[in-house]
């Protein structure tokens with residue numbers, strides 16, 4: 001196996017890893033980098049037409065966002081994901097195509113992909129539920145497990161013939177979400193590729209519900225607005241769910257809540273449709289016929305004009321809008337009218353990537369440029385960590401530690417250097433596992449270190465093992481050799497191997513003899529004169545039974561059977577018997593055990609003597625087996 005890191009290496013976005021095995025070439029995710037556009041978009045570092053398939057961990061654009069470009073440039077394999085991931089990805093990719101189209105009409109930029117490319121991409125999905133092994137190719141099997149991150153998100157367990165097991169976490173959740181399950185435990189694996197978004201940070205033990213309630217109450221008292229930037233999938237639903245709880249517990253003032261993201265509204269319906277992916281307590285409200293996201297003062301905004309109206313109104317309210325890092329979307333409508341209002345609040349509930357306006361404001365910058373305009377940041381800035389969809393430093397470490405057998409090698413990705421390296425240090429210091437933070441483009445080649453596990457159909461066991469019970473197990477200990485032939489690899493016993501060795505030696509000797517002196521001829525003649533010893537009687541049935549048994553345990557090899565069959569055909573009965581006797585005299589018929597050798601010799605001689613025709617058929621049968 002060869003692993004090449006083509007994105008999210010020492011950074012958080014653009015997840016893309018290329019894996020090559022002896023028989024397949026595939027990608028783990030194919031995501032956009034933050035701020036990536038057609039102009040800033042480098043070419044793929046591989047030929048998309050050569051990729052056999054893609055394993056998609058989850059729908060977030062930083063994991064799925066270049067799939068349409070991949071399809072448009074010739075990729076024609078399958079995209080494996082969960083059912084929910086496909087459905088969410090469809091919404092997000094269509095939205096991404098639309099945004100690019102709008103950007104293009106504005107400044108004449110070529111989009112990275114179009115809505116047609118998205119349609120082409122969606123046809124390539126091959127979807128499965130969690131815990132179902134998927135035969136992705138001849139030598140790769142994939143099983144998805146619950147990652148607890150967003151709807152449908154998976155940890156991929158990838159079994160590769162000959163190379164061992166590789167686990168790719170994708171993004172993993174922290175386990176305390178009211179909606180998502182805790183992430184699955186780490187399977188025993190040889191290799192692990194783990195995200196590290198919060199590798200250096202600990203989510204403080206704050207109750208996000210309490211924090212959010214307090215911010216809303218304080219802001220409401222000042223007659224300000226509460227802006228909550230979110231991405232359409234994940235946090236948006238968690239925030240809605242918390243607000244619903246607060247509303248139903250009468251903890252909120254009678255303040256309108258605007259959910260100003262049409263895409264978010266659509267993904268929210270997907271959360272309702274795919275309830276089987278979610279926490280049991282959360283699902284139970286569906287079963288009772290309730291809508292877990294709806295409450296009295298909530299208003300889903302559809303059209304942009306309505307959004308602008310709400311933005312320009314002075315009425316205190318809560319606005320949930322995309323995008324989560326203030327890089328676009330309708331949150332910009334609201335920021336324009338609210339950033340300079342000291343009575344209002346901006347509440348970050350998710351990760352803010354470097355280089356985004358969200359990060360600048362969170363880092364305390366007082367003057368920022370958003371969508372081409374400069375603003376003084378006067379509103380109050382809050383950060384509620386408990387709503388992140390990612391595990392924190394402790395969560396990531398305990399995920400690694402949750403396996404019964406620790407991985408041999410770990411790659412830390414999807415984290416800025418400070419976070420990736422903190423996780424790396426913690427793993428090395430505490431678990432002593434070889435752990436590495438790859439750079440963009442880094443390749444690690446395990447091919448030369450692989451154990452060639454040959455698939456069953458190519459392995460031939462050329463002897464019959466006699467198993468004995470050892471406790472619960474059935475065991476046949478043996479010493480043997482592997483023999484490489486055209487039809488695959490044959491596992492042969494020590495006896496068979498020695499048979500081959502002696503035959504080879506004999507062949508050489510015969511050749512030399514024929515090529516040289518009279519001595520050889522004399523020796524041959526001499527041997528033939530020595531065959532006159534009494535021959536035993538044996539029944540045909542017994543001859544067959546004994547010979548097959550010798551063949552089964554490796555005393556009488558297939559190549560010996562072939563040799564004797566040919567000799568019987570060409571040189572006749574007596575010459576063959578003479579040859580057998582000669583072999584036995586030189587301890588070459590079965591060199592390992594002279595008693596068994598003599599038994600074999602006697603059976604062969606008796607059988608060939610009494611029924612040469614039957615003997616020839618029997619040798620043939622052994623050859624053909």
Ligand SMILES: [Zn+2]
Pocket residue numbers: 058060149171
């Ligand atoms: Zn994600």
Ligand SMILES: [Zn+2]
Pocket residue numbers: 012015060062063171414
């Ligand atoms: Zn991610």
